[in-house]
Amino acid sequence: MARKKVKLEYIANDASRRATFKKRRKGLIKKVSELSTLCDVKACLVVYGHDEPVPEVWPSGADAVRVVARLKRMPEMEQSKKMMDQEGFMRQRIAKLQEQVRKLERENREMEISLSMNERMLGGGGGLEAIGVEEVTGLAWLVEVKVGEVRRRIEAMSKAAKAAPVATSGNPWIMDSFFPLN
Amino acid sequence: MARKKVKLEYIANDASRRATFKKRRKGLIKKVSELSTLCDVKACLVVYGHDEPVPEVWPSGADAVRVVARLKRMPEMEQSKKMMDQEGFMRQRIAKLQEQVRKLERENREMEISLSMNERMLGGGGGLEAIGVEEVTGLAWLVEVKVGEVRRRIEAMSKAAKAAPVATSGNPWIMDSFFPLN
């Protein structure tokens, strides 16, 4: 933004790129802090330098880093969903298990609702751009519970598989069951 | 940065603050993406809006959030019917089923506790401001830990499967792809 308009693409020239990086990162951090001050909102910026071992973080590291780290891992979970998804492994016996689990899940859900931590999020159906502090807090617990359920199911599956392996034609672990796309 | 120089302090005027927030957050996100593009560095920005139910996250904030939402939405688990089961695979699973049910029931109890804790945090008549980055971070960390547990569980299953192979047409067990360590 100065003597010349810059194209939005990778700056090949090494020196220029590094200079630009330093300047812009500095400006960015300033901007974030300003926004936070002016509007009193929580915000976090993390910038990993190519050669720098420790990323630049605002505000003071630890906390922000963890939050961001977690956030960045979420997409991986999405991948995990696809991974385990394949074609039938064990299909019919679990019906009853499902029933009971579902029942318990329903109870869980009712509690969740009672916590009123989500109609907004779930309501959008997909227009989720961000999570508020309240939502994150609520979600943390919710996720914990859900993850716990999944873990237990997996445990059961593991034991079952060891006890009586079965030949399958496809990929057995249909994770969509755990992480439905919709 | 315009008609008048702005003081670096909380903007008391509600309307002005909101307007400024929207404008600056937008600009900030643009800046982050530009830096990332120009210098090819990893960066992440998270902005929690006060009134905004949804915080803005860059990059792929939407995706991350969507995943969480999906977890939360995990209601019916209809597809889970396909999940396990193949040909009479788990038969005496009832026992384990019951065991799982017990565990889920325990979870319900735990959740009730969580619920009360959560209410306390969220309570106070909209005193959401009371929730600091600390709390959110802690919860986020908890979730991360839980997710890690599941991942390890799945890895263990993967090894077990290799030890006692099951005929498959694909290559279902590349868990590292699903749960990259990094």
Next chain:
DNA sequence: CGTGCTATTTATAATCG
């Protein structure tokens, strides 16, 4: 409340020492 539209303030790309 959101949408534009300037007038100015900032952020910076290029340059210089």
Next chain:
DNA sequence: TCGATTATAAATAGCAC
């Protein structure tokens, strides 16, 4: 390579609808 300088590109505060 690193600041300091400067000419421009961007961002945006205050207004008008």
